[in-house]
Amino acid sequence: MIEARGLTKRYGGTVAVDELSFRVRPGSVTGFLGPNGSGKSTTLRMLMGLDRPDAGHATIGGRPYAELRWPLREVGALLEARTFHPGRSARGHLAALAAGGDIDPSRVDVVLETVGLASVAGRRAGSFSLGMAQRLGIAAALLGDPAVLLLDEPVNGLDPEGVRWIRELMRSLAAEGRTVLLSSHLISEMALTADHLLVIGRGRLLADTSVAELTASGRSLEEAFFALTGDAAAYQAGGAR
Known part of the structure; x- marks a missing residue:
């Protein structure tokens, strides 16, 4: 399980994450949904110990990542996506990890096959397209066969x-009992992938609910998201798949 309690992060006079608290439980895909700039990536970095919170704490399996x-x-x-040495092959990058x-x-060949890169495993990763780099990043995330996955x-x-x-993969991993936290600004994709949603806006938690509950009134997920965030640009971007 992933847990955040009162996470707060400031950059100068800007509050990027504001007293954010939530839990992500195993067995389902939890979507971390919010407009660009809402604090999603900063939150994930704090969960991973890459950024130090100004207040609050985060744990994974009951412990800080460190x-x-x-x-x-x-x-x-x-x-x-591109957190690898461009001169290394895909297989070499994963072997080093x-x-x-x-x-x-x-496990290297197992995950290369899983993400569809087995046929190009010997190519330099620096020559990969963005989509192939994403697949290599997902392979690296799966390498240790972890119980918890965080994908931005x-x-x-x-x-x-x-x-x-990726939609089918995330759902299959959750069905195995893993904890899956999937960050995105794409509302339509979250509607198809996530079971549970954490909706964030301007660094604050706006909703912690299931997709079914959020749309129970007959509104689409896009309409419900817009009502929560008041962000028309994000609504249009998320709905235009």
Whole structure:
């Protein structure tokens, strides 16, 4: 389980995340939904220990990320697409991660097959398109076979087939009992992928609810999101798939 309690992050006079509290439970896909600039990425960085909160705390499995004994085996994360040495092959990048995380090297070929990169495993990762880089990032997140996954905008750069693939993958991983937190500003994609939603706006939690509950009044998810955030631009972008 992922838990945040009173997370707050300021950059100068700007409050990026404002007393944010939530729990993400295993067994379902939780969508972390909000307009661009709403604080989603900053929150994920605090969950991963990359940014220090000004107040509050975050835990994964009851511990701060920095205190996890085998972090790559416990948490898989995709926060940016191109977090690899461009001169390394896809297989070489994953093999280095496996060695550093004391992960069985046989997992490298398993995850390359899972994400559809087995046929290009020997190519330099720096030559990959954005969509292929996203797939490599997802492979890295899956490498340690973790129980918790945090993915920030994972469908960026993917074609429609790739978007369907990531949707099915996330739902299958949740069905195995894993904790899956999926950040996105794409409302229509969250409607198809997520079971539960954390809606954020200007760094504050606006809703912690299921997709079914949010749309129970007969409104579409786009309409419900717009009513919560008051962000017409985000509404239009999210609805125009």
